[in-house]
Each structure stands twice: as structure tokens, then as C-alpha cells.
Amino acid sequence: MKSFFLEKGVKLSVKTYSVTALSYMALGLFSSLIIGLIIQTIGEQLGWSYFVDMGTLAMGLMGPAIGAAIAYGLHAPPLIMFSAVISGEAGAELGGPAGAFLAVLISVELGKLVSKETKLDIIVTPFVTIGTGFTIAYFLGPIINTGLLGFGELIMWATDQQPFIMGILVAVLMGLALTAPISAAAIAIMIDLEGIAAGAAAVGCAAQMVGFAVSSYRENGVSGLFALGIGTSMLQVPNIVKNPLILIPPTVAGAVLAPLSTMVFLLENNAAGAGMGTSGFVGQIMTFSVMGFTPYVLWSILLLHVVGPALISLFLSEWMRKQNWIKLGDMKLDQG
Incomplete structure (x- = not known):
């Protein structure tokens, strides 16, 4: 089993998931939400609607950017990398950046395990990647969102x-x-x-x-x-x-x-x-x-x-x- 995982590029290590994946997740966030907000703010302050629209678009694509970034960082094959864009959007929509991270991480690793294992790889691999990402987002996204709400309540308590x-x-x-x-x-x-x-x-x-x-x-x-x-x-x-x-x-x-x-x-x-x-x-x-x-x-x-x-x-x-x-x-x- 271990040799099969290594052959598929799945490294079950704390460093891979807590350091490498998070590093690329941060780069994806910076390349979408953060830079988008900067561009949008410049546009709003200078009255440039072109920049406002550009920044708004970049911010809205945070999930796909995180998906592509993590997939790239984990050396995912092309079909998985492109599918991870959708996993990232599903995770972000239901659980924010943390939701996107979990959805992409798990979907990419499972996608690797089935990649090129069947003659219908062009269907099976993206199906497993997208299906896993959406399932993770669907079930864990609300939990993550509840956690954020709880944190928000803690902040509100602090303000009192x-x-x-x-x-x-x-x-x-x-x-x-x-x-x-x-x-x-x-x-x-x-x-x-x-x-x-x-x-x-x-x-x-x-x-x-x-x-x-x-x-x-x-x-x-x-x-x-x-x-x-x-x-x-x-x-x-x-x-x-x-x-x-x-x-x-x-x-x-x-x-x-x-x-x-x-x-x-x-x-x-x-x-x-x-x-x-x-x-x-x-x-x-x-x-x-x-x-x-x-x-x-x-x-x-x-x-x-x-x-x-x-x-x-x-x-x-x-x-x-x-x-x-x-x-x-x-x-x-x-x-x-």
C-alpha cells in the first residue's frame, strides 16, 4: 500500500499537508482575494470602475485560485489540477478559505490514487476529484462556517x-x-x-x-x-x-x-x-x-x-x- 501511494505521488506526511499545502494555499489566496481587494480599493478610491470590476472578479475567484495553487504544490497531474479548480470553488462557497483548503487537499490526493488506473481515465479522474471535493465541501463546509460564526460570537463578547x-x-x-x-x-x-x-x-x-x-x-x-x-x-x-x-x-x-x-x-x-x-x-x-x-x-x-x-x-x-x-x-x- 505504501509503495502504491508513493508511486501515485501521495505522501502521507505532516510536512506535506501542514507546510507544503498551506504554503501554496496562501499563494492562491494572495493571488486572488488579497490582490483583488487591493485592486478594488484602488479603484474605489480613485473612482476607476475598471479597477473595481477587475478586483471584484479576482476576489470572487478565490476558491479556484486556491484549488489550482494546492494542486500545483502537490504535483497533481493535469486532469486533477484542472478539476481541483472546481473543488476549490465548492469548498470556498461553503466554508471559506479553510473549506477550500480541505476540499482541494483531499480531492487531489484521492484523484491521484485513481489517476490512470482505468481506460476511462479522462472521465474517472475528474469525476472522483470533483465528486470528492464537492462532498467534503457539502458536509464539512457548514461545520467550518459554524466554527466561524462561533468565533464571531467570541469577538462580539470581547467587544462588550x-x-x-x-x-x-x-x-x-x-x-x-x-x-x-x-x-x-x-x-x-x-x-x-x-x-x-x-x-x-x-x-x-x-x-x-x-x-x-x-x-x-x-x-x-x-x-x-x-x-x-x-x-x-x-x-x-x-x-x-x-x-x-x-x-x-x-x-x-x-x-x-x-x-x-x-x-x-x-x-x-x-x-x-x-x-x-x-x-x-x-x-x-x-x-x-x-x-x-x-x-x-x-x-x-x-x-x-x-x-x-x-x-x-x-x-x-x-x-x-x-x-x-x-x-x-x-x-x-x-x-x-
Whole structure:
């Protein structure tokens, strides 16, 4: 059985599924939802409907992009790769990015097992791949969605706490959601997060992105700085699986800065910007949209969304490197 699996390119290993597959899932997400939102935001701010339409299209194709990316990363044969596009869409529609990941991962691996095993390969292989992907999405998608709703309720509970505690809880939870293979933006919109709580969420999300971008600069250089800083911190998920300690610097940065946002600077945001961090600067643009473009708001954003997270994360990550808790290469991105 083991030799058959290896012959078919199915490697039953934690590294394959928790690192390689997640790495390519993040690339698929960046190539659709994240870049699409950036393009859409540019179009909305400049009044260019052409860019708005382009970005909206890219965002809507998140599922297929994740499907193609994971299939490519797992070295799937052509028929499986093309079919995985449909598995990805089914998973995304019923369970978001996490649903797409599960649907594609399982459907691709089962597709490999039947690939070229019959004379009707051109029918059997895509049927098994698509059928598996849709079945996984159909049964597990609602469960994943229920989990997201539960997480949303936890965020809503956090917003009811007094400002100091609320700031820390919302920033940490939303920041972790942004970096995890779920959609912080979708959660913020789903629960209609707004006001001071949305401002704290934006701080926590920005801390994850800027924190990872700065603390991993020595490994990833300028390209990583932009990919993480204005793209998505989700690119670090495979590295987090290998060394969860790298999550500490950006998470602490968000927890430290959030109370300043809720009690001192009183930054506000809306549901569209609360879960975006610095991705395409959507979080910052939405802050200006809610509070107005003033020198006070500008300097507050620079301090809490950019400079603060960068300094705190860099200091903590360097200290952790000296303790040998973070080693060179622990935050290296596989940028395909």
C-alpha cells in the first residue's frame, strides 16, 4: 500500500499537508482575494470602475485560485489540477478559505490514487476529484462556517468588555484570525464590527502583518516586506506550524498597542477595514473614511498600525533569536 501511494505521488506526511499545502494555499489566496481587494480599493478610491470590476472578479475567484495553487504544490497531474479548480470553488462557497483548503487537499490526493488506473481515465479522474471535493465541501463546509460564526460570537463578547480588556482581546483574536487560514475580513463583515472595537481589530491585524514583515526582513528582504506588509501574514502559516513561537512578537505588539487605540487615540474603523490590517492599506483607508483625513488621524495610524508594531515585533523577535527560540530561516517564505 505504501509503495502504491508513493508511486501515485501521495505522501502521507505532516510536512506535506501542514507546510507544503498551506504554503501554496496562501499563494492562491494572495493571488486572488488579497490582490483583488487591493485592486478594488484602488479603484474605489480613485473612482476607476475598471479597477473595481477587475478586483471584484479576482476576489470572487478565490476558491479556484486556491484549488489550482494546492494542486500545483502537490504535483497533481493535469486532469486533477484542472478539476481541483472546481473543488476549490465548492469548498470556498461553503466554508471559506479553510473549506477550500480541505476540499482541494483531499480531492487531489484521492484523484491521484485513481489517476490512470482505468481506460476511462479522462472521465474517472475528474469525476472522483470533483465528486470528492464537492462532498467534503457539502458536509464539512457548514461545520467550518459554524466554527466561524462561533468565533464571531467570541469577538462580539470581547467587544462588550471594558475598553482596556476589549482592546487586547479583539486585537489578539482578530490578528490571529487574519494570519490563520480563515478570513478575518469575512468575520468582521459578518458581525458588522465597527467603531472603537473595529479600530482595535485593525490594530491587531496590522500588527500581525507589519510585525512579520519587519521581523522576517533578514530572511525575506524587500519582496517579503511587501508580500507580508501589504499582502497577507497568512504566508507565514507554514512557518508557524514548524515553529509556533514566531507568532509571539506580532501578537504581543497587537496586545500592547490595542489599549492605546481604545483608550487614548480612540481610533475607529468599519467592518470593511477592521479585518484587513495593512493589506492594500484598506484598514487605513477605512479609518480615514470613518474619522476623516486629519493630521491627528494620520499620525495615530502611523504610530499604531506601522511604527509601533514594527518596533515591538523587531525588539521581541531579536531578543527571541538571542535566546535561540527563533532561528535563522524560521520565517523564510516560499514565494513560489
